[in-house]
Amino acid sequence: MKILVEDVQYIAKLAKLSFSEEQAKKMAMEFESILTHFESIDKFDLSDIHLDLYSEALQPVLRKDETAVFPDKEKLFQNVKSMSDTSIMVPKILE
Amino acid sequence: MKIESMTAHEIRSGLIEKRFTAEAVVAACFERIRQAEPKIDAYLTLCEADAMAQARSIDERIERGEVPGKLAGVPIAVKDNICTDGIKTTCASKILYDFIPPYDATVAKKLKDADAILIGKTNMDEFAMGSSTENSGFKRTRNPWDLERVPGGSSGGSAAAVAAGTVPLALGSDTGGSIRQPAAFCGVVGLKPTYGLVSRFGLIAFGSSLDQIGPFAGTVKDSALLLEAIQGEDPLDSTSVKHAVREDYLSGIEEGVKGMRIGIPVEFFQAGLDSEIAAAIQESIERLKAMGAIVEEMSLPITVEGLSAYYIISSAEASSNLARFDGIRYGYRPEAFENLEELMEKSRSEAFGAEVKRRIMLGTYALSSGYYDAYYNRAQKLRSKIREQFREAFQRFDLILSPVSPVLPFKSGEKSSDPIEMYLADIYTININLAGLPALSMPCGFSAGGLPIGLQIIGPHFGEDRILKAAYALEQELGLPDRKPAI
Numbered sequence: 001m002k003i004l005v006e007d008v009q010y011i012a013k014l015a016k017l018s019f020s021e022e023q024a025k026k027m028a029m030e031f032e033s034i035l036t037h038f039e040s041i042d043k044f045d046l047s048d049i050h051l052d053l054y055s056e057a058l059q060p061v062l063r064k065d066e067t068a069v070f071p072d073k074e075k076l077f078q079n080v081k082s083m084s085d086t087s088i089m090v091p092k093i094l095e
Numbered sequence: 096m097k098i099e100s101m102t103a104h105e106i107r108s109g110l111i112e113k114r115f116t117a118e119a120v121v122a123a124c125f126e127r128i129r130q131a132e133p134k135i136d137a138y139l140t141l142c143e144a145d146a147m148a149q150a151r152s153i154d155e156r157i158e159r160g161e162v163p164g165k166l167a168g169v170p171i172a173v174k175d176n177i178c179t180d181g182i183k184t185t186c187a188s189k190i191l192y193d194f195i196p197p198y199d200a201t202v203a204k205k206l207k208d209a210d211a212i213l214i215g216k217t218n219m220d221e222f223a224m225g226s227s228t229e230n231s232g233f234k235r236t237r238n239p240w241d242l243e244r245v246p247g248g249s250s251g252g253s254a255a256a257v258a259a260g261t262v263p264l265a266l267g268s269d270t271g272g273s274i275r276q277p278a279a280f281c282g283v284v285g286l287k288p289t290y291g292l293v294s295r296f297g298l299i300a301f302g303s304s305l306d307q308i309g310p311f312a313g314t315v316k317d318s319a320l321l322l323e324a325i326q327g328e329d330p331l332d333s334t335s336v337k338h339a340v341r342e343d344y345l346s347g348i349e350e351g352v353k354g355m356r357i358g359i360p361v362e363f364f365q366a367g368l369d370s371e372i373a374a375a376i377q378e379s380i381e382r383l384k385a386m387g388a389i390v391e392e393m394s395l396p397i398t399v400e401g402l403s404a405y406y407i408i409s410s411a412e413a414s415s416n417l418a419r420f421d422g423i424r425y426g427y428r429p430e431a432f433e434n435l436e437e438l439m440e441k442s443r444s445e446a447f448g449a450e451v452k453r454r455i456m457l458g459t460y461a462l463s464s465g466y467y468d469a470y471y472n473r474a475q476k477l478r479s480k481i482r483e484q485f486r487e488a489f490q491r492f493d494l495i496l497s498p499v500s501p502v503l504p505f506k507s508g509e510k511s512s513d514p515i516e517m518y519l520a521d522i523y524t525i526n527i528n529l530a531g532l533p534a535l536s537m538p539c540g541f542s543a544g545g546l547p548i549g550l551q552i553i554g555p556h557f558g559e560d561r562i563l564k565a566a567y568a569l570e571q572e573l574g575l576p577d578r579k580p581a582i
Contacts, residue, residue, distance in 0.1 A: 016439050017444050019444075041473050
């Protein structure tokens with residue numbers, strides 16, 4: 001399967017990554033070789049397999065949606081790079 | 096005290112019988128680390144002060160007559176993708192270079208409850224993506240048996256830490272072979288438990304439907320002991336098993352293999368398997384037969400193709416799991432950025448390594464509009480076929496025996512330029528993760544060049560007791576744990 005540099009750049013945009021032209025060329029070549037390998041799945045007839053994620057055998061496992069206070073706020077926010085009072089600061093999103 | 100030749104069982108009983116103190120054990124452990132670590136580089140963080148304080152507290156409790164936990168005073172290393180409260184947890188990634196978790200993973204809490212002593216956090220392939228630990232964002236770990244060779248991966252630091260005798264136990268995680276393959280490369284015992292047997296809460300996710308935490312040890316009995324301490328239901332992990340499972344993996348471990356039906360999948364012994372590995376496994380098969388096991392050839396037709404399904408599913412899950420790393424709440428943040436979009440893109444592009452980016456890209460592609468059915472959906476269907484294949488096999492056999500890796504530990508840099516060649520190193524381990532089965536890797540011999548050779552014992556879901564029984568019998572027969580690398 002042919003992968004173009006433009007395909008790589010489009011996927012990179014979705015993945016929030018950026019690549020130089022040179023890196024994107026290299027990735028396009030690697031992608032082609034990996035995707036060719038992935039084609040080995042095509043030799044199986046999988047039409048009789050129906051993926052039923054909500055099988056009757058599965059029981060709901062969700063906990064009750066209850067709020068709880070984290071005991072140590074200082075510890076909780078120790079990794080944040082910039083804060084104002086109790087809020088995490090991010091760049092402006094509205095001009 | 097020679098910590099490098101002591102088992103966890105010997106350490107615990109020595110403490111209870113007051114033959115030595117936990118403080119002496121930890122001191123010996125760090126002495127060994129100072130000797131071995133400059134050559135091996137297995138650790139990313141060492142916790143000497145905390146370990147000594149914990150050892151003193153255990154000694155005081157023993158002195159007061161208290162009965163300490165199951166792993167009392169046993170030094171343990173933990174892979175750096177398992178959260179440890181107040182101790183840096185980086186996943187060997189620059190994106191988490193300064194991340195200090197505000198909580199313990201359930202397994203880390205269980206280790207504390209069992210009175211194990213955390214010695215340090217171990218090196219790994221970044222976000223557990225790799226088979227050589229060469230993808231670490233920080234340093235290269237060397238194989239204690241040959242310093243020019245890789246320790247395997249992704250839990251290469253944990254395997255090397257045990258093999259070098261710096262700790263008797265370690266924890267790793269296994270998404271496609273990341274416990275079993277480094278265990279084989281370093282000549283130690285590595286167990287990937289059944290999916291759901293050990294809580295994943297606090298394990299920084301790679302492929303959530305495949306990831307499983309498990310033990311590294313120098314012996315099969317130590318492996319069983321650590322499994323006992325970490326297994327069990329956890330309300331914080333909705334995929335942990337709900338029904339009561341076995342809590343004791345040691346009683347009955349000496350029962351032997353007489354009458355056990357063991358299957359040998361022919362597809363695992365075809366072209367591509369190193370001849371020395373094939374010969375060592377054949378020798379183990381003969382020993383098992385001599386001990387009374389019924390060994391027969393069988394077929395697992397879907398083997399190579401599982402690799403494709405694995406790389407599609409694991410990359411898809413990784414692309415979703417790693418979307419949380421954006422430079423906002425924690426982790427690496429670039430110095431200059433104009434807006435939110437640029438902050439996220441630069442954080443991720445500057446801090447993720449090449450292999451992590453490759454997997455995120457593959458996963459994003461496989462999940463993108465127009466390709467979902469062709470890749471992700473088909474891979475899930477093949478996964479369901481692979482599960483069925485194993486279900487049928489375990490109607491005829493108690494266990495399946497195979498190689499762990501098609502190749503011996505390779506030299507650093509030998510495979511890192513070709514992703515496909517590196518991915519092929521996982522060929523015998525990935526299908527086990529796709530099926531959620533338990534499997535153990537144990538040493539079964541050495542190559543002519545003195546490199547360890549691993550053997551894989553695969554069991555049915557929750558068949559860890561059966562696996563450990565066979566592994567213990569074989570270990571006693573082969574007598575390999577006494578052979579240690581010269582460091």
